[in-house]
Amino acid sequence: MGVNENVQKPLDRLAEALASEMEAVNALIRQRMASRHAPRIPEVTAHLIEAGGKRLRPMLTLAAAKLAGYDGPYHVHLAATVEFIHTATLLHDDVVDESRQRRGRPTANLLWDNKSSVLVGDYLFARSFQLMVEPGNLRTLEILANASATIAEGEVLQLTAAQDLGTDESVYLQVVRGKTAALFSAATEVGGVIAGAPEAQVRALFDYGDALGIAFQIVDDLLDYGGATETIGKNVGDDFRERKLTLPVIKAVASADPAERAFWARVIEAGDQHDGDLEQALRLLDRHGSMRAARADAMDWAERAKSALAELPDHPVRDMLSDLADFVVSRVA
Amino acid sequence: MGVNENVQKPLDRLAEALASEMEAVNALIRQRMASRHAPRIPEVTAHLIEAGGKRLRPMLTLAAAKLAGYDGPYHVHLAATVEFIHTATLLHDDVVDESRQRRGRPTANLLWDNKSSVLVGDYLFARSFQLMVEPGNLRTLEILANASATIAEGEVLQLTAAQDLGTDESVYLQVVRGKTAALFSAATEVGGVIAGAPEAQVRALFDYGDALGIAFQIVDDLLDYGGATETIGKNVGDDFRERKLTLPVIKAVASADPAERAFWARVIEAGDQHDGDLEQALRLLDRHGSMRAARADAMDWAERAKSALAELPDHPVRDMLSDLADFVVSRVA
Numbered sequence: 164m165g166v167n168e169n170v171q172k173p174l175d176r177l178a179e180a181l182a183s184e185m186e187a188v189n190a191l192i193r194q195r196m197a198s199r200h201a202p203r204i205p206e207v208t209a210h211l212i213e214a215g216g217k218r219l220r221p222m223l224t225l226a227a228a229k230l231a232g233y234d235g236p237y238h239v240h241l242a243a244t245v246e247f248i249h250t251a252t253l254l255h256d257d258v259v260d261e262s263r264q265r266r267g268r269p270t271a272n273l274l275w276d277n278k279s280s281v282l283v284g285d286y287l288f289a290r291s292f293q294l295m296v297e298p299g300n301l302r303t304l305e306i307l308a309n310a311s312a313t314i315a316e317g318e319v320l321q322l323t324a325a326q327d328l329g330t331d332e333s334v335y336l337q338v339v340r341g342k343t344a345a346l347f348s349a350a351t352e353v354g355g356v357i358a359g360a361p362e363a364q365v366r367a368l369f370d371y372g373d374a375l376g377i378a379f380q381i382v383d384d385l386l387d388y389g390g391a392t393e394t395i396g397k398n399v400g401d402d403f404r405e406r407k408l409t410l411p412v413i414k415a416v417a418s419a420d421p422a423e424r425a426f427w428a429r430v431i432e433a434g435d436q437h438d439g440d441l442e443q444a445l446r447l448l449d450r451h452g453s454m455r456a457a458r459a460d461a462m463d464w465a466e467r468a469k470s471a472l473a474e475l476p477d478h479p480v481r482d483m484l485s486d487l488a489d490f491v492v493s494r495v496a
Numbered sequence: 497m498g499v500n501e502n503v504q505k506p507l508d509r510l511a512e513a514l515a516s517e518m519e520a521v522n523a524l525i526r527q528r529m530a531s532r533h534a535p536r537i538p539e540v541t542a543h544l545i546e547a548g549g550k551r552l553r554p555m556l557t558l559a560a561a562k563l564a565g566y567d568g569p570y571h572v573h574l575a576a577t578v579e580f581i582h583t584a585t586l587l588h589d590d591v592v593d594e595s596r597q598r599r600g601r602p603t604a605n606l607l608w609d610n611k612s613s614v615l616v617g618d619y620l621f622a623r624s625f626q627l628m629v630e631p632g633n634l635r636t637l638e639i640l641a642n643a644s645a646t647i648a649e650g651e652v653l654q655l656t657a658a659q660d661l662g663t664d665e666s667v668y669l670q671v672v673r674g675k676t677a678a679l680f681s682a683a684t685e686v687g688g689v690i691a692g693a694p695e696a697q698v699r700a701l702f703d704y705g706d707a708l709g710i711a712f713q714i715v716d717d718l719l720d721y722g723g724a725t726e727t728i729g730k731n732v733g734d735d736f737r738e739r740k741l742t743l744p745v746i747k748a749v750a751s752a753d754p755a756e757r758a759f760w761a762r763v764i765e766a767g768d769q770h771d772g773d774l775e776q777a778l779r780l781l782d783r784h785g786s787m788r789a790a791r792a793d794a795m796d797w798a799e800r801a802k803s804a805l806a807e808l809p810d811h812p813v814r815d816m817l818s819d820l821a822d823f824v825v826s827r828v829a
Contacts, residue, residue, distance in 0.1 A: 200670055201652040255618060259611040278592040281614055282651045285588060288618070289644035292625055296637045304629045304637070311622035318615045319534040337533055 173486035174217060180480055181225045184239060188221050191243040195290050207271045207283040211250055214266040220350045221246045223375075226480050227354025227368045237298035237357050244307060245350045247291035252314055252346075254284035259318070260405060303353040310349035317341010325407045328416055328424070328432055335413055336377070343383075344376030367474035371484065374468035378491050381461040384409035385495045388448060400441045406431050410460065412444070414453035423447055458495050465492040506819035507550060513813055514558045517572060521554050524576040528623050540604045540616040544583055547599040553683045554579045556708075559813050560687025560701045570631035570690050577640060578683045580624035585647055585679075587617035592651070593738065636686040643682035650674010658740045661749055661757070661765055668746055669710070676716075677709030700807035704817065707801035711824050714794040717742035718828045721781060733774045739764050743793065745777070747786035756780055791828050798825040 178185060192212060198204035221242035228238035256262070257270040258280045264270060272280040288311070295307045321338045324330045351372035355365040388411050389399040402409050408416075408431055416427050426443065429435050448454050468488040475481050511518060525545060531537035554575035561571035589595070590603040591613045597603060605613040621644070628640045654671045657663045684705035688698040721744050722732040735742050741749075741764055749760050759776065762768050781787050801821040808814050 198649055198652070200674075201649050201656065203652050203656050204649065252618075255614050259614055277610075278655055279652070281588050281592055282648055282655065285585075285617075285621070286645060286648035286652060288621055289641065289648050292641040293638075293645055296634065296641050299634055301629065301632055301634075305626075308622065308625040308629050312619060312626055315615055315619035315622050316531055316534050316537065319531070319536050319612070319619060322611055322615065323534065323536050341533075 173483050173490045174219065174222075177222055177226060177480070177483045177487065178218075180483065181222055181229065184225045184229075184235070184242070185218065185222065187236075187239045188218075188225070188242045188246070191239055191294075192246060195243065195247070195294060196287070198286070201286075203275070203279055204283050204286055207254070207275060207279055208250065208287065210268070210271055210274065211253060211265070212246075214268050216266060218246060220249050220346055223347060223350040223372060224354040226484055227351040227372075228358045229354075230475050230478055230480050230484075231355045231358035231360035231364060231368070232476070233354070233358030237300070238354055240294050240297050241303060241307075241353045241357055242350075244291045244294040245346060245353075247287045247294065248307070248311060248314070249346060251284040251287035251291065252318075254280045254287070256318070258284075259322075298357060300357060302356050306349050306353050306356065310345045313341050313345040315341075317345065321407070326432055326434070327408070328427055330408050330413060331417075332410070332413055335408070335410055339377055339380040340373070343380040344373050347376030347379070348372035363474055367471045370471035371468050371488075374464045374471060375488055375491060378461045378464035378468060378488065381410055381457055381464065382492055382495050385411060385454060385457055385461065388445060388454065403430070403441050403444055404436065406434050410457040411448050411453045414456050415444075415447050415451050418451040418453070419447070458492075461492050461495060465489060506816055506823045507552065507555075510555050510559060510813070510816045510820065511551075513816065514555055514562065517558045517562075517568070517575070518551065518555065520569075520572045521551075521558070521575045521579070524572055524627075525579060528576065528580070528627060529620070531619070534619075536608070536612055537616050537619055540587070540608060540612055541583065541620065543601070543604055543607065544586060544598070545579075547601050549599060551579065553582050553679055556680060556683040556705060557687040559817055560684040560705075561691045562687075563808050563811055563813050563817075564688045564691035564693035564697060564701070565809070566687070566691030570633070571687060573627050573630050574636060574640075574686045574690055575683075577624045577628040578679060578686075580620045580627065581640070581644060581647070582679060584617040584620035584624065585651075587613045587620070589651070591617075592655075631690060633690060635689050639682050639686050639689065643678045646674050646678040648674075650678065654740070659765055659767070660741070661760055663741050663746060664750075665743070665746055668741070668743055672710055672713040673706070676713040677706050680709030680712070681705035696807055700804045703804035704801050704821075707797045707804060708821055708824060711794045711797035711801060711821065714743055714790055714797065715825055715828050718744060718787060718790055718794065721778065721787065736763070736774050736777055737769065739767050743790040744781050744786045747789050748777075748780050748784050751784040751786070752780070791825075794825050794828060798822060 196205050196208040196212065224242040224245055225238055253265065254271055257265055258272050258277045262270050263273050295304055317338050318341060320341060324334050324338060348369045351368040352365060355368040384402065387399065387402040387409065412427070412431070416424065419427060430440050430444065465488040469485045472481055472485055529538050529541040529545065557575040557578055558571055586598065587604055590598055591605050591610045595603050596606050628637055650671050651674060653674060657667050657671060681702045684701040685698060688701040717735065720732065720735040720742065745760070749757065752760060763773050763777065798821040802818050805814055805818055
C-alpha cells in the first residue's frame with residue numbers, strides 16, 4: 164500500500180525464502196478449488212482466493228516445516244489445507260456479518276448470494292479435509308480437525324458474547340483464540356509435526372502461532388478504532404456499528420462510571436446508535452487509556468511469540484518469524 | 497403417522513436389532529454436541545437432533561458393520577460422524593432454502609437466526625471430522641471426506657441447475673447423488689471398511705447405499721407432487737414453489753409441446769407463478785405419465801439396492817436392509 168512498504172519486509176522476505184513451496188501451494192489450491200460439476204464453485208473461490216490475500220497462514224506452515232528441517236512434500240498439502248479452512252471461514256463470516264467488502268472488493272455474498280457463500284464455504288471445508296487426509300498423518304489430522312472445531316466454537320461464542328457488556332477479557336481471549344489464533348497455531352504446529360520435530364519444538368511452534376494470532380487480532384481490533392499512527396485504508400468504527408465488543412471497549416467498560424456504562428449499554432447492548440456516538444466512544448477509549456492498554460497487550464503477545472522461537476534452531480527463517488511478530492504490532496506502534 | 501405403521505416395520509426392526517449400538521451412538525452424539533464455551537451450540541443442535549429424526553444414516557453404518565461381522569468399537573464413531581454431517585447439512589440447507597419447518601417444528605434459522613445455523617453447522621462439520629479421525633483408519637477418513645465434498649458440490653450444483661429447464665436426468669442424478677446418496681453410500685461403505693470386509697462386500701455395501709439413497713430422494717421428490725397413495729403429512733408443491741426442477745418435472749419437460757414448455761419456463765425459470773399453476777403442473781405431470789415414470793425409476797433403484805445385497809452374508813440384518821429398500825419406495829407404491 165505504499166506507506167508501510169518498509170515494515171512489510173518480513174512477509175516479503177518470508178515469501179521470497181519460501182517461493183518455490185508457495186508456488187506448489189498455489190498450484191494445489193487452484194487444482195483443488197475446481198469442481199467437475201458445479202462451475203459456481205471455482206468462480207466464487209477464485210474471486211476470494213485470487214483477490215490478493217497475503218497467504219500468511221500457509222506461509223506459517225511452510226516456515227515451520229522448513230525451520231524443523233522438513234523437505235516435503237506434505238507441508239504443501241497442509242499449507243493448502245490451512246488456506247482452504249481460512250477461505251471457507253471468510254465466506255461464512257461475510258454471510259454472518261452481512262459484509263459488503265473484503266480485501267477491497269465486493270464480497271461473494273453480495274456478488275452472488277448468501278446461498279452460494281454458505282455452500283461454497285462448505286465445499287472448501289470438505290476439500291480441506293480431503294487435503295489434510297492425504298499426508299496420512301493422524302496427528303496433523305487431529306490438530307487441524309480440532310482447530311476447525313475451535314474456530315467454529317469461537318464464532319458462535321462471539322455471536323452471543325459480542326453484544327454482552329458482561330464479556331470480560333478472558334471471554335475475549337477465547338473468542339480471539341477461536342476466530343484467529345487457533346488457525347495460526349495449527350498452521351505452525353502441523354509444520355513441526357509433519358517434519359517430525361522434537362516435542363519441545365512442536366510446542367514452541369504452537370506457542371508462536373498462538374501468540375502471533377492473538378497479537379494479530381488485538382491489532383485488528385485496535386485498527387477498527389483508528390489505532391494506527393498511519394492511514395491503513397481501514398474504515399474506523401465497523402466493529403462499533405456492528406456492536407462487537409472488542410478489547411479496547413472491554414477495557415473502557417471495566418473503568419466506566421455509571422453514565423459511561425449507560426452509554427455502552429445503549430450503543431452496544433441495545434444497538435441504539437446516533438450521530439456522534441462513535442466520537443463519544445473514541446473519547447471514552449482515550450479518557451481511560453483503553454487504546455494504550457490494548458496496544459500494550461498486543462506488544463506483550465508479540466514478545467511472547469518471539470520468546471517461543473528461542474526453542475527453535477538458529478535459521479534465517481526463524482529471524483523472519485521474529486520480525487514478523489514485530490511487524491504485526493508495528494501497525495499500531 | 498399411524499397409517500403407515502405396518503410398512504414402517506423394517507426401520508423398527510433394524511432399530512431393535514441395533515439397539516445397544518444405537519444407544520452408544522446417541523450417547524456419543526450428546527457428548528460431542530456439547531460446547532464448553534458456547535451454550536448456543538448444544539441448544540441449536542439439540543433442537544434438531546432431538547426432534548425425533550429416524551437416525552436412518554447412522555443405522556446404515558451400524559447395520560453394514562454388523563453384516564460384515566464387526567464387533568466394534570469404532571462403528572459407533574463412524575455412525576455418529578455420519579449423523580453429524582447430516583445434521584450440519586440440514587442446518588445449512590434450511591438457511592439456503594429459507595425453510596420455516598423441519599420435522600414438524602420451526603427451523604433453527606427461524607427460532608434463532610441464520611448466523612447461528614451457519615456457524616453451528618460449521619461446528620458440527622468440524623466435530624464430525626474430529627470423530628472420524630478417532631478410529632485412526634485412513635480409508636474411512638477418505639471416504640467420509642470425499643462424501644462431504646460430494647454433498648457440498650451437489651448442493652451448489654442444485655443452486656444453478658434447479659431452475660434451468662436444460663437440466664436433464666443425468667444432472668438430476670448428480671444432484672441427487674450429492675444431496676442424498678453420497679452420505680447413504682459413505683455410511684454403508686465405512687461400515688464395511690471398518691469391519692475389514694472383503695473388497696467385493698465393501699463395493700456391494702457402497703452400491704446398496706448409493707441405490708437406496710437415489711430411490712429415497714426420487715420418492716421424496718415424488719411426494720412433493722403428492723405422489724403418495726396415502727396422506728403423509730407433507731405439503732404438496734414446496735419444490736414447485738421453490739422452483740426446484742425434480743425428476744417428475746424433468747420428465748414432463750422432456751415431453752412438453754411448445755405451449756407446455758412455455759408454461760414450465762414461466763413458472764420454473766422465470767418464477768412467475770399464479771393461482772392454478774400448481775394444478776396445471778399436476779395435470780401436465782399426469783398427461784405425460786411423468787409421475788408414473790419417476791415412480792418406476794424409484795422402484796428400479798430399490799431393486800438395484802436389493803440386488804447388491806446378494807454379495808453379503810446371509811443374516812437377519814441383510815433381510816432388514818432388503819425390506820428397507822422396499823419400504824422406502826412403498827411410500828409411493
